[in-house]
Amino acid sequence: MTDKYKERRFDIYGYEKIDKEVLESIEYEYPEKNTIVEYITDEFSSVCPWTGLPDNAKLTIRYIPHKKLVELKSLKYYLTSYRNVGILQEHAINRILDDLVEFLQPKFMEIIGEFQERGGIATRIIARYEKEEY
Structure with a gap:
């Protein structure tokens, strides 16, 4: 019996398709404050680099702005x-x-990715940045 899925792949693009040039900002009027801004979406998706199958996640972007806010449409x-x-x-x-x-x-910034289960295992990734003089 042959594995009919062995050669099955979907179109997979490289990192060059990640379009950070589309990002726009808005001036933040309260740089002296430590206000936490949080954006949440459950519509994030990328694909597995080996199979091309989708990886869907709930994404939380949490940050303390300094001089700029990200414009939401561009995000x-x-x-x-x-x-x-x-x-x-x-x-x-x-x-x-x-x-x-x-x-x-x-x-400060923290990105949390809560990816849907694969094989009964859910993945939660937390990446953080903190400005040294903060």
């Missing part, structure tokens, strides 16, 4: 650019953290 487009990118779950969460920290330069 949605940025996150959607991961849709067909072949990337490990752990790498996706760290890449999002790196891109947003570089773009916003917050005092």
Whole structure:
């Protein structure tokens, strides 16, 4: 009996499809405060780099802004650019953290990815950044 799924693959794109250039910011008027901003979406998806099967997650982006806030429509487009990118779950969460920290330069940021179960195992990834002088 042959494995009919052995050669089955879906289109998988590389990291170059992650569009951080789409991100836009809004000036934050209270840089002296330590206000926590939190965005939550259950629509994040990327794909397994080996099979092309979808990895869906609830994503929480929590940060203390310094001088900029991320504009939400641009954040949605940025996150959607991961849709067909072949990337490990752990790498996706760290890449999002790196891109947003570089773009916003917050005092603190935490990205939490809660991925749907695969084989009965759920994955929760937490990546953090804290500005040294914060």
